[in-house]
Amino acid sequence: MQEFLQYLFSGLTNGAIYSVIALGFTMLYNATGLINFAQGEFVMMGALSMITLWMGCRLPLPAAFFLSIAGVSVVGLLLERLAIRTVRKPHPIVLVIITIGASILLRGLAMLIWGKDAHSAPSFSLHAPFEIAGATLLPQSLWILAVVLVIVTGLQLFYRKTLTGKAMEACAINKRAASLLGIPSERMVLLAFAMSAGMGSVGGILIAPITMSSYDMGMMLGLKGFCAAMLGGLGSSWGAVVGGMLLGILEAMAVGFFSSSLRDAIAFFLLLLILYARPSGLLGVKAVHRF
């Protein structure tokens, strides 16, 4: 029981991170129908820039937090403006390769800026770890869960209550109809890019204190976030959250009760399983084709 609880805590922590990354994917996919393979690099940049601003420049934590998000969002904007929009005949596979090129570019830039060494950050707050039924819960885990909860609620409010959010959802449902109704769909795409990059960076910022961050951390996190998005159902926000949590928990359980050597394979195994059994994901309802 104690072991189970311990694995559950670590699974929830990782799962929350996967959820945020998956939300970033989902948001962009909804607005543009594009899978951004550079999403993992946004996570990496969020983590590293937060460490630099917080530890290096001695900024207070909230300032470092928001500045990092803003910085990475700007990178997302630049990616859309300079690369994605300039393509003349956007075939999806071409866009995929462009985002892969962007991820290589960003990784290379990060290596130049932060070097090849791994960096670490202390926990957000200096509480002692909590003891619950014999299992320890790190304060950082609570921080992570809290921030993710805030983001999910915030997103729901954004989609439901604000005009911009509704416009964005309209674009996701039918871009052409939305633009006929006077919604500036190009600006919505730009906003979606910025928001999804920002979302990725939040994932990185949150994970920085519980792992070592280096320029090449992005790819695996990005791919797992993607598995989470698929698991829950591509295009569904709740699906992203559920998928991320499920992935995190199953991964932690499998590592704890079986073996840690196949840890990274679990996400992809689940991905294949869901694609075989129910390609639209646990919560997704959309038809399974787009390309």
Place this chain on the structure above:
Amino acid sequence: MSKMKHGFFLLTIVIAGMAMSNSYHLQLLTFIGINTLLALGLNMLMGYAGQISLGHAAFYGLGAYTSAVLSATMNWSPWLALFAAIVLTTLVAFLVALPMLKLSGYYLGMGTLGFGMIVFILIRQWSTVTGGDSGLVGIPALSLGPLSLASGKAYFYLVWAVVLMCFVICERVVDSRVGRALRAIHDGEHVAAAMGIDTSRLKVGVFVLSAVFAALAGFLYAHLVSFISPNSFDFLVSVRIVTMVVIGGMASIWGSLLGASLLTLLPEWLHVFTDYEMVVYGLILMTIMIFLPQGLTRGLLDLYEQSRTIYRRPATSQEPTANR
């Protein structure tokens, strides 16, 4: 026409083989040949049948590791090992393709990506057989009866002979009934099915074909370098194969050669940039795709045509985008 092209190609290979004395250049050309095989196989799948695979490095690795393990650890003859590798790859590709090819678009891409990652992780973790991260050493060189293929030049001829053979196979397939059926699937699967084409059988077939090509490339790679490690078959390698196909030009057999050459040579040229290598590589990739999304073969032709029309009629510089 096609015979002449092949004769010309053969002549180029022979001349290149005779003229090359630098062993580094010879090896580079051999690697281009191996990568061309990879690109050619994937091009059949992506360019002609319109199905994407982001996990082709798995078949490349499957071919390399099966042959390497059988010939290095169990002392099989490499040719027997090649046969085993091809049988195994066919089987795995068939089993993967059956459920997978019901998907399309991103879902198919992600499914193949997941499969590729699982094979990569298995290779890394099953260290009693594959040697894990430290790799597998002592893969024997090839020999054809009394003829040793250990030298760089002999291997160069072997690889390019295989490439030429696969070129001919692909051209035959593309120009046949099956090839036309594949292109019909590319343009519209439902239409193809309505015309009486057994789409799922053909898709599985072309998937297996492209996997076998990749396994063949893996076999040639393993016995060339005599040491393999999991990193030669990771996700980025799958991406590189896709990039070769797209940059070379989809649905173009000769484009595969161009794409493979470019992406083999590019990292070699970029070594001079040392730390900036990745940045420059990413930039080049993005630039080519932004400005020539049709790939180099089509893109350069388009640019040529465009410049000619501009030259003739300066008023209409609009590019011909008839069927968008």
